[in-house]
Amino acid sequence: MCIFNIVKIEDLIEKLEEEFEEIEVGSIKPETEFTDFENWGSMHALIIIALIDMEYDVTLTGHDLKKMRTVQDLFGIINEQA
Amino acid sequence: MADFSVSGLQIAGISCSLPKQEISNFDYDLLEESEKKLLVKTIGVETRRVASLGTTTTDLAIDAAEKLFHKTNWKKESIDLIVVVTQSRDYYLPSVGPIVQNKLGLSKKCMAFDVGLGCSGYVYGLSIVASMLKGSNWKKAVLLAGDVSTISCSYNDKSTYPLFGDAGSATFIENTDSENKWIFNLNSDGSGEDAIKITHGCLRNLPREDSFIEKERAPGVTRADLHLALDGLEVFNFSITTIPKSIKQFLQNYKLDHEIIDVFVMHQANLLMNETIRKKLKFKTDQTLYSIKKYGNTSSASIPLTLCSNEGKIAKGDNMLLSGFGVGLSWGNAYIELGKKPTTIISDFD
Numbered sequence: 001m002c003i004f005n006i007v008k009i010e011d012l013i014e015k016l017e018e019e020f021e022e023i024e025v026g027s028i029k030p031e032t033e034f035t036d037f038e039n040w041g042s043m044h045a046l047i048i049i050a051l052i053d054m055e056y057d058v059t060l061t062g063h064d065l066k067k068m069r070t071v072q073d074l075f076g077i078i079n080e081q082a
Numbered sequence: 083m084a085d086f087s088v089s090g091l092q093i094a095g096i097s098c099s100l101p102k103q104e105i106s107n108f109d110y111d112l113l114e115e116s117e118k119k120l121l122v123k124t125i126g127v128e129t130r131r132v133a134s135l136g137t138t139t140t141d142l143a144i145d146a147a148e149k150l151f152h153k154t155n156w157k158k159e160s161i162d163l164i165v166v167v168t169q170s171r172d173y174y175l176p177s178v179g180p181i182v183q184n185k186l187g188l189s190k191k192c193m194a195f196d197v198g199l200g201c202s203g204y205v206y207g208l209s210i211v212a213s214m215l216k217g218s219n220w221k222k223a224v225l226l227a228g229d230v231s232t233i234s235c236s237y238n239d240k241s242t243y244p245l246f247g248d249a250g251s252a253t254f255i256e257n258t259d260s261e262n263k264w265i266f267n268l269n270s271d272g273s274g275e276d277a278i279k280i281t282h283g284c285l286r287n288l289p290r291e292d293s294f295i296e297k298e299r300a301p302g303v304t305r306a307d308l309h310l311a312l313d314g315l316e317v318f319n320f321s322i323t324t325i326p327k328s329i330k331q332f333l334q335n336y337k338l339d340h341e342i343i344d345v346f347v348m349h350q351a352n353l354l355m356n357e358t359i360r361k362k363l364k365f366k367t368d369q370t371l372y373s374i375k376k377y378g379n380t381s382s383a384s385i386p387l388t389l390c391s392n393e394g395k396i397a398k399g400d401n402m403l404l405s406g407f408g409v410g411l412s413w414g415n416a417y418i419e420l421g422k423k424p425t426t427i428i429s430d431f432d
Binding site for chain 1: 121125316352
């Protein structure tokens with residue numbers, strides 16, 4: 001897809017908040033850790049993989065998911081690969 | 083490239099037989115309430131049919147076929163070919179093809195054999211039947227497809243236990259003078275063999291005492307080596323990257339426009355995965371059929387089961403796009419001009 005989609009981390013945060021309805025809008029920050037999501041687990045990981053693939057045409061690997069702790073980390077991985 | 087096309091085949095009927103016992107994932111006590119809700123929302127499986135101990139795939143598929151013989155009035159002596167697609171055979175040997183031929187009372191002059199594929203199995207099965215009917219002057223074939231997968235999943239493995247359901251299916255295919263065009267595209271990538279695997283129990287790792295012992299592999303993933311292991315991430319990434327590309331190429335190669343596809347049916351493995359594929363290919367929701375919520379992942383029976391359970395959305399003259407993908411890794415796409423509307427049956431196995 002297109003790199004212009006990801007110029008701002010705010011866009012990524014907005015998309016994450018849209019995807020996870022149970023998370024209050026405005027509560028995700030760049031430093032938010034994924035394990036802070038309620039019952040964070042493999043299903044959340046799949047949702048994020050699908051979202052990032054659809055929105056940014058970036059395929060996250062198991063290795064990416066292991067090293068990504070915060071939303072900022074995810075933003076970095078997307079930027080590296082986009 | 084393993085592509086080919088044939089014309090003049092007709093699906094006379096599709097029948098699915100399901101174990102009576104229905105299990106709800108809301109009753110799976112290894113998941114927290116919020117996890118259960120998330121599972122139903124993302125993976126999409128709410129209930130599943132589970133075979134009782136001792137019920138085999140052939141029991142279900144034979145039941146499906148018997149009911150279809152009755153409803154279509156097909157004569158058993160008219161069958162030239164029977165293909166059984168399954169990964170859960172009755173025995174190590176013999177193959178179930180001849181067993182099914184005998185139990186169904188079909189002619190001894192009928193060709194019967196097994197195909198050991200799962201998620202891609204229905205598309206592969208159709209392609210095998212299509213090429214054999216068209217490479218001969220045979221008139222009628224029976225394709226049986228299905229699995230009893232639940233027996234292979236550990237209750238203590240959250241990554242497999244809530245996903246699978248059991249089902250058997252029978253599809254009757256006839257060589258006719260119709261102009262129905264069928265096109266196939268078949269693919270394989272064994273480098274992904276570990277993505278979905280039962281490691282012990284065959285020649286590579288013969289069953290031994292410790293094959294039965296459950297071990298914790300990750301939090302919430304406790305299983306034995308005789309159980310099914312699923313690398314969800316690997317399968318998910320394969321499915322949302324390779325499959326849309328494969329289908330897109332298939333449609334382009336044969337100039338099959340989205341507009342002419344009436345019905346799009348994918349193997350039912352994971353709702354989020356299938357929806358991602360659908361969106362990437364820009365198929366509409368009303369073109370795309372599902373059965374995963376009610377029946378889970380029923381392996382090679384998932385496409386016929388989806389067709390039968392959406393019978394009202396299928397009409398004569400429809401053009402169908404079928405895509406099966408998964409264990410192997412193996413995947414296949416088929417474009418099927420339906421011609422006459424097939425007889426469909428969904429029934430419980432007693």
